[in-house]
Amino acid sequence: MLITAGVDIGSTASKAVIFGDDKILSSVIGPSSTNPAQTALEIYRRALELAGKAESEVAVVVGTGYGRAQVPFAHSNISELSCHGRGAHHALNSARTVLDIGGQDTKVISVDKDGNLLDFAMNDKCAAGTGRFLEMMCRVLGLRLDQLAEMHFSDGEPCMIGNMCSVFAESEVINLVNEGVPLPRIVKGLHLSLASRVASLVKRVGIEPDLVITGGVAKNRGVIDAISNKLKFDLTRFPPEVDPQIIGALGAALIASDSARTK
């Protein structure tokens, strides 16, 4: 069996996937650190352990993500655009538009029927519209990230919160808290703010169905609801067994498979 691996070192989370026999053998998600090489090694070894495989059995390892150049054991590194496109297409063949909301940036990727990258747009200059935005706001609100979705579906109209700058949005949120506005309304407002930022990026590339969402923020049902409403378009879900946060690492492992086959 040909075994390959993909290691995605993101700004907030690091992910590793061990792939073989046309399926995911194991996957690990862990926090990123100031020592990306060490983090990469740790999650890779944990993933190998979960898969019951040894390092020597892995034919090719591909690194991706912001820290891709810091994966010392990777045979090559590929940008997260190609990896997310490839991974999303593998997980859901009908995917043509991939929206990746990561910790540090947001990407919209257009792929063809074979998963080839056709076009993309990125917001990599500003925290607004990224996972970092929600993390910052959770700190201000004293909430955990996993509490946001539940609050989103509570009663109450969303507050209006600007989408142009996370720093300004933080001030707005502090003001709302001090005005006694219920937290669910603020959370809904934050999701709406993120959604409107993301929607303009999606429109730059254009929506080609199916539209899927990847990255850690994809686990927040509230954000998905807000984006669907903003775009007036239903987002397609990956099969339940696929974690949207490992799509980049999966794509890297698939590209590693291609590479191993052509060797």
Add this chain to the structure above:
Amino acid sequence: MPILGKTRQREWETVWKTLADMKSLFAADEEELGMNGLLENIQKLVIDQFQKADAGLPTVWHNIGFGPPLIFALGDDVNHVPLAEMSALCSILGDQADTEALIDASEAAGYSPECCSADKGGIGAVVKGLYPDPCCIVGINTPCDSQVAAFNSMAELRNKVPCFAIDAPAYDDERTYQYMASQLRELIPFLEKHTGRKLEWEKLKQVCETANRTAEYLWQWMEYRSLKPTMQPSKLCAFTMVLMITLIGSPLGEAIAKGLAEDAKRKVESGVKFFDEKVRAIWYQDPVWWDIQLYDWMEAELGLTIPMDIFGYYCSEGWINTKNMDTALYDLGKLTVNAGPMSRQFRLNMNRYIDDFMTLHKRFQADCGIMAGHVACKHAWGGVGLFKEACKKAGIPLLLFEFDMFDSRVLTRKELQFELKRFVNEIAIPAKERKERAKS
């Protein structure tokens, strides 16, 4: 470093020194005849401008939408200064920090930060007194609103100097050309009055014939530039726009065009290959003037060549009928609106912008397009969705990014390189390979 025996402003001396250094650098390279010709004639232009200014000869200022043939036709003893000259010279040949200081000077003087940096640098040069005082100013309202603002600012900064405004309609028909010709006809007595020179038909005819020969050389050059493999550096295509704005109708302009064409011809005939290209793109917007060496990096690092850009290609479209004064003015008017860099592309709706791209893409056998979106160019940004849609429909990979053509503070070299590298390696080259696989 003194210029023609006199101490000049520091910005000019920096340009002069770099020009001399670059000339000696390229002179040693036999393969750089095209670049040598450019540098040689740019130096001649600077010398000519200083000689005329030192001799107290009349100077006409104009904004970049207005070409200089009618000024040349006043005789060899009239000076002309395109407003953006200093922006270009400092960025290409001098110190980029000087261009940015000129931009800041114009903004500090009240010129709108939203305007084009080509004009902002030009206005900064006026504020700093880098141009010889004008006897009159000619302005035109094309290619963009920034040009109108630049003309107004020139007029305000020299409020005793007579101005002539040309109104270019947003149409492309017989009436437009006639209207343009009639304004050029009115401009002649204005220029004669303020320069104290007489515009003779024989001289104008000579200027137009020179412009025609220049166009012919450029057409020949384009033929060679469209061939594969590429035989000359990509960066040469950026200078066609400079030629059109500054030198069309002058022997210097003709010499540059001739040099480019002959250099390309010799290389094609002798089988000289410039380098192994992996992918070629049509550069569809302004060149990166603050780092013209970026083209060298694209070639060396990415295998990416630019055979032609949007503004360079249509420079050679204007053919002037020299049968008589009327036919010449008619064609000069037509040339101003139809072949002028940016005036051609942004005066009408987006159809021409898109159609021109498709023409270039086919003729130059390109694999993709790069729309270097100058931040101030709202004309291009206003229709970018239509352009993207057309490229998508035609299956042409397109890179789109925001930058400023004269100001490196908006998008840095590193960021620009990142954008280009990502696009070429992840979209353009794989798309080309897929296309080739499908063909075979």
